[in-house]
Amino acid sequence: MITHLPAALLSALLLAAPTAGAAPTAGPALTMGGVPTAGATPTVGSAPAPATALRLTVTGPAPATTAPTPEGAAPAAPASRTVTLRCDPAGGDHPRAEAACADLDASQGRVDRDSDIACVLLYDPVEVRAEGVWRGRPVSFAREYGNSCELGARTGAVFSF
Incomplete structure (x- = not known):
């Protein structure tokens, strides 16, 4: 029976494939690990690609000094944008959206x-942090980078604001 499995699988795939001249049907794009595979399209026809909308937050870098003030107060928390x-x-x-x-x-x-960029x-x-959707796929990303150079090298213009 195992020797017939590949032939049966091939037959099933051939039966499921559209015939020449048949109109394409709308359906989900082919994906591998949530990323469209080469040649796959998110929709058939002239429908727009799924939306991309992300809320991006950068916190830091930390204040230049971590020593308490003479009054004993801790330095202000890093600014968040x-x-x-x-x-x-x-x-x-986003100032560099494109x-x-x-x-x-x-x-x-x-x-x-x-990245091949060397940072100090x-x-x-x-x-x-990035939250939202990219081309209809959920995005939830959070990470700490050692400094702004490393951030720019690893994320490009995404967090350049």
Whole structure:
């Protein structure tokens, strides 16, 4: 029986495949790990691609000094900034929306990616968070980077605000 499994699987795939000249049917895009595979389209016809809307937050870098003030008070907490990024078309209140959307498209929606950029080994932590959807796929990302250089090298223009 196991020797017939590949033939049976091939037959099932051939029966399920559309015949020549048949009209395509709408359905979900082919995905691998949540990312569309090469040649897959999110919709059939002229329907728009799923929306991208992300709420991006950057906290830090920390104050230049961590020593308490003469009155004994701790330094102020790092400043937090939040913007909204929309893509297709690029918009929101992100000051570099087009570049940020291009970086997300190039990495297929991954916020963090490998980089060959060398940064100074200065510890001045920056925390970031991204929440929302990228092309209809949920995004929930949070990470601390050692400094602003590392943040820019690993995320491109996404958190450049």
